[in-house]
Amino acid sequence: MTRFEKGLNLRNSIVPAAKAPWHYQTPAVVAAMIGATSVTLSVAQPSLTVAWTVKTALSVIAGIFFLIVGLSLILNYSKKLISSQTKISLKFLIYIAANIFWIAPHYFLVNVFFPDPTIDFSRAALRIFTALLLFQIISTVVANRLNEELTAKEELVKELVKQRSLIIESEEETRELVSKYLHNTLQSGLVVINHQLLEAMKSVPPATRSRFQSIVDELELMRRIEIRDASRALSPNLDVLTFDSLLTPLLDVYRNTVKINIRANGVEYSRLKSIGLALYRITEQVTLNAAVHGAAKNIEIELIQTNKQSLTLVITNDGAPLNSSALNKGTGTAIIDTWVANLHGSWELSLNDRGLTEFRAKLDF
């Protein structure tokens, strides 16, 4: 099954790189280290037998383990000092000092716990330790720099998400303002004006009345339908009784092109009113993608209340099957990302068992 996880993609791509060491495949890393150390030892000390080479390699790895643990402790203690430095050269010096500080205890530990099988062990081990130590110092410095960059990027992503959310909120406020003006002020005003015109027409000759009637009819047509549609297109009416009613404007838009079926059994809309706009906007974008980009003919929208505080919105369509081009991030996915993130949810796009493209969002409210 093809499955594309969506959400804050940039953030998701950064976070794994900053995992702690214990999140990696430890057995594989240790085996590789033992193998690499054995090979190095056999080259450096041809006099050692195979058994002693492996045993010595184990000792060396154990030593490295202590080295890492000890180094981590020192680095933790020196973390504040390091992070407060702005110059990379100073940081590098602190790392070297931390590592040099650890060399002596480490060498002592290895010699105490893993007795030297040959006269040359200490020299060989020291060479390996030193090489690994240098490698570790360099990799730590590089990793630190990388982490700093990743942290900075992560902050930028957070800021971007926040800004995007603010822009959408601001846009929604403006839309709502204009929509309410159209609905409340303009429409009510036109009702009154048309009513007054109708009253005034009672005293004019029939021929003139007929012309006025046509004008009133046209004004009423504009008021009842065109202004209503404009108002709805800007901002949906959230004061509805059911989830179906909330989506009525969407049904109107796609009435002639797509058959939309809505199911929301057992969902009490009055409890969801606070997230009505989010539900509408998410559904609007998914429906738009399915109808316009996927050329879907049938869309099923299902709202499932999973518990008191969470919902699952599932939208399936029979349009063009999901492929990599569906992953192109555009305004639509950005809007979905923002609304889903506002509800601390997640969403994904997949092909379901029936081969239909399925959007599934888990939302909290």
Next chain:
Amino acid sequence: MKKTRVIYVEDDPTLLSIVSKLLRNQPELEIVSVGNSADALAKIDSQVFHAALLDISLGQSSISGIELAHQIRSRNSDIGIVFFSQYASSAKPTDQGDYYMGWSTIAKTAELDGKYISRVLVDSALGKSHNVKAEEASPSSAEYFRQLNPRQIKLMSLLCQGYDTGKTSQELGLAPITVRAELTKIYKILVPDPEPGTDLRTTAVLRYLRSNPDLGWFGDD
């Protein structure tokens, strides 16, 4: 005859005044009008009403008409609820259970038919529901316009400038009978479903102007 006591809630003061006056002329009704939800609930708590006539969008300082209806019903489960709004269909229940008995919807129109509103209010107070029909789809003005041929467009732009049939025929070099025949075709396109008494020419001109105002007043510039 016992009057039906109605509380009317509408945030538009002009409409509140007009509709209240209209309903006060209905002998079977007794009307109390208020401009917001808080005043409505205060009245409901202190007086007895048989029906509530509610706008849905009651402005920023009020809860919505639908929420108000639920609160009113929680205080008086027998009261008739009538929504009088442009969004009336959004308050139309899909569930036909007991709770929604006497729960009605009326679309706001300029006709403001007092007798009809009164009948719906009285019926709702007795537990009977009236509901608006499904909302109309928006007719596309641009679609009308695309159906006109170039000669009809030229003819319409002259009509929009106030030309009568005679002047139009002279301007276009056509016989008056031909102009009238074209006009008949145009009316069928622009006004496909005229109401009785509709002035076809006025309606056609208005629709033409809405679909393409540039070709109306300024078409020949």
